[in-house]
Amino acid sequence: MRLVEVKLTNFRCYAQETSVAIDPLTVLIGCNDAGKSAVLDAVDIFFNDATIEKDDCSVRTGQTNVTISCVFADLPPQLVIDEQHPTTLEDEHLLRIDGKLEILKIYNCAGTKGKLANTLAKARHSSANGVDDLLGLRIGVFTESSG
Numbered sequence: 001m002r003l004v005e006v007k008l009t010n011f012r013c014y015a016q017e018t019s020v021a022i023d024p025l026t027v028l029i030g031c032n033d034a035g036k037s038a039v040l041d042a043v044d045i046f047f048n049d050a051t052i053e054k055d056d057c058s059v060r061t062g063q064t065n066v067t068i069s070c071v072f073a074d075l076p077p078q079l080v081i082d083e084q085h086p087t088t089l090e091d092e093h094l095l096r097i098d099g100k101l102e103i104l105k106i107y108n109c110a111g112t113k114g115k116l117a118n119t120l121a122k123a124r125h126s127s128a129n130g131v132d133d134l135l136g137l138r139i140g141v142f143t144e145s146s147g
Contacts, residue, residue, distance in 0.1 A: 004100065005071035006046075012038040015058040017067075042068045045107075052107050052114035064110040065117065072101040097124045 003022050008014040013035045020028075020039050028036040044050040046068045057066055075095075080086050089095050096102055102122040107114045 001072045001076065001101070002074040003043075003070055004073045005069075006039060006043060007067070007069035007071070007104075008039070008042050009067040009069075010058045010061050010063050011042055011066045011068060012056055012058060014038065015060040043070075046070055046105055049116075052109060054109045054112055054114065056107075056114060057109045064108060066107045066109055066114065067104055068107070069102055069104040069122070071096075072103075073099075075099075075101055093125070094121045094123050096122060 005022060006020045007017055008020075009017040013033070020026075028039060030036050041050070045052050047070075052066065054064075057064055075089055078086050078088055079092075089101055090099070094101060104118075104120045104122055105116060106118040106120070108117040
């Protein structure tokens with residue numbers, strides 16, 4: 001997997017969702033206080049559970065939730081969740097329409113120290129019969145009937 005994009009919402013100077021493309025060689029250039037370090041700090045928070053604080057919220061919004069998203073390409077062709085049932089991210093309906101994996105982490109920074117409130121995958125929701133309500137599906141017991 002390769003990181004190809006970072007999205008920041010309500011994080012420091014990034015009040016509105018801002019997307020930063022990550023190529024094999026990415027250089028961040030800008031004036032002092034333009035947000036270069038904020039991008040790197042957000043990546044550190046996302047991957048290394050670095051500390052996020054109340055002051056990391058953008059002062060321009062008044063909101064207390066910060067969203068940091070990472071988008072990945074060059075995904076593995078197969079995942080083994082259960083050794084008897086290999087699968088793919090696509091089969092698990094975890095990919096966006098463009099075939100990339102986007103993971104969002106939402107932090108609640110209402111207190112002095114921020115806390116991870118939710119982790120989500122932004123994905124295309126299936127509309128096929130029988131799986132159009134993925135969120136409501138439960139593992140059931142199936143029996144074969146003779147006939």
